[in-house]
Amino acid sequence: MADTSYDLIVIGAGPGGYVAAIRASQLGLKTCIIEREHMGGICLNWGCIPTKAMLRSSEVFHLMHRAKEFGLKADGIGYDLDAVVKRSRDVAKQLNQGVGHLMKKNKVAVVMGEARLTGKGKVSVKTDKGEEALSAKNVILATGARARDLPGLEADGKRVWNYKHALQPAHMPKKLLVIGSGAIGIEFASFYNTLGAETTVVEVMDRILPVEDAEISDFAKKQFEKQGMTILPKAIVKELKRGKDKVTASIESGGKVEKHDYDTVISAVGIVGNTEGLGLEEAGVTVEKSHVVTDEYCRTGVEGLYAIGDIAGAPWLAHKASHEGVMVAELIAGKNNVHPVRKEAIAGCTYCHPQVASVGFTEEQAKEKGHEIKVGHFPFIGNGKAIALGEPEGMVKTIFDAKTGELLGAHMVGAEVTELIQGYVVGRQLETTEEDLMETVFPHPTLSEMMHESVLDAYGRAIHF
Structure with a gap:
């Protein structure tokens, strides 16, 4: 019978989890990683990487239209949306396979399935072959997050999309409403606007990209408006009425509610931590606003149990998760001079134009x-x-x-x-x-x-x- 006891079990193989597993293995810890869906997590498969591939296509398309400025000729400029999406998916697939290869190379055991904490150092995994019981001295939760659905604004994949639908569009939007102007919302607004969609962005805060410096937000807003976008700060989408080929949005702005028709809506109103079904409450883990509460070293307060990346709260960035993964692996391995990740030292990047x-x-x-x-x-x-x-x-x-x-x-x-x-x-x-x-x-x-x-x-x- 296979040995199912480890020094470390990592739950979730996104940029936090798989990096933690590699570093732990490098430090001589017997490591297992559990993933329910895709190696590389949201970042590689449905987030950072495929969005950048699509944005690169729109950037090249934009430059082709400017060919004359550079003394070049380009006639009959167009695009094939299916081919743009296929390239994006191929890039994601290549990197997904790369993570699998890294697990093998670093001798990290991989178990595909749904994990649940069942006791101190005990993890049960529901795989396609049944239940598998594993044990470890230490466990890292790296289960990430998903798109937040607001009541009445839920994505349906037809006319109302979340980021996954926007990465595999069922149609090319002609008139697009983007709800939320954080990095995800603005990147999709930028992509579809560049390809010709008439794009409106609604933001509840007083300015777009609200985590950025006010001067930078203002500058970006002017550039987006020059590109033909409509930007509505201090506005709320009160209701979406869904029809067969259109969505009527009731938008409150400046004390007035107006109705506008769109053929597509992208909801990008934040994220929710994947904390359900993990047995966290029974384990004694504190969860607040869908995120696991940790100290600066990602410790949950339960001995031998850590949480990293999106499940442990803002900033929701892949590079923050990876760095936390390395830090926790080194902490578990008993390395000296392990420093916590300082949030103000983490750069934020948005790949709009x-x-x-x-x-x-x-x-x-x-x-x-x-x-x-x-x-x-x-x-x-x-x-x-x-x-x-x-x-x-x-x-x-x-x-x-x-x-x-x-x-x-x-x-x-x-x-x-x-x-x-x-x-x-x-x-x-x-x-x-x-x-x-x-x-x-x-x-x-x-x-x-x-x-x-x-x-x-x-x-x-x-x-x-």
Whole structure:
């Protein structure tokens, strides 16, 4: 009979779980991972990766329309939505298989099925062959999250979609309503708007991309409106009336309720942790607002039981989950100097057009925390590489503590900022000051020079602006 006892069982094989399993195995822990659906979780199969593949298609389509600007000719420009979707699914499939290969390579046992905690260090798995009983000294919950359904706004896959439906569209929207302007909502709005859908975005907060710095949100809103989007902040969708080929939305804005018809609605109103059916209450785990309550080291308060990634709360980002997975694996393996993941050190990236990226505190947050601040800006129009790329719309903003020179936050909107932000992330991790950044030599011509100039601008020393 196969040995079913382990040093570590990981429940969920998304970017938190599978990374935790690999690191644990590297550290000599006998590890098993349980997954009910897809290796790689939502991120690889239905989130980060396939959405980026689709957004890349829309970006190329957008550039093809601009061919004349670059001295090129492109006639009869069009797209095949089925082929765009197929490419996205193929990319996801390739990476899904890659995770399976990594499990084998790292000697991690894989069990496909539904897991449930049945006692201290005991896990029961419902597989297609029946129930399997496993045991481990430690268990990591990495079950992730799913789209939130608000009453009356539930996705049905026909005319009202969630992110999964939007990734495998049954039809091309002509008139689209997107409810919610966080990263998921804005990315889909950007994709379908670029392909020609008449797109409206409704956001209950006072601005779109509400977690971003207010200046960046305002800049992004203007760019989206230039592209033909209708943006409705401080608005609520009160009701959706579903017909055979249309949805009538009652939208409350400025105290008035108006009805508008759309052929497609995408609901992107947040996420809910996958906490059900795991036996958490019986195990003594505290769950609040669908998320497992943990300390800074992802400990649940139940001995030997940890929770990482989306199930453990915001920020709901794959790279946060992966980093927590490594931290917990090292904690379990008894490594010294294990540091908790600091939320303000995690970058956020949104892959709309233009891209948005940030790390650390917004200007408002820095002030709220009592910092006296210095703020620098630099526009894309002042950068040679941005002009050469034909991408002069954008901005880099940096926020420093006026007394210590500590980099408190960095915020960007424009071409390729999701790649640029990591420079500031590393800077913050190394506890860099404005002086370090000013004395760093940035290569020319690159977009990264704007990062340098924004720092200089905070201290009245910008050269090209």
